[in-house]
Amino acid sequence: LCLAKPGERYVIYLRQGGTASLQLSSGEYSVDRFNPRTGETRQFGSVPGGVSWTTPAVPDTENWVWFLARRE
DSSP states (O other): OEEEETTTEEEEEEBTBOOOEEEOOSSEEEEEEEOTTTOOEEEEEEEESSSEEEOOOOSSSSOEEEEEEEOO
């Protein structure tokens, strides 16, 4: 599942682990991964926009959330 305000922010919810791909609008985006079971957030640096991007694999088959926000 993905909730997006294209060009600004994207929230990706993985119900059972795995990966997801999305087409990012142009710009540069910060990337964070959130574990809803522990509350832990991990920063993953940034990715360029204007391309199709695939989330890195998560460590298990539980639920995970990815946050992407456009950098100013």
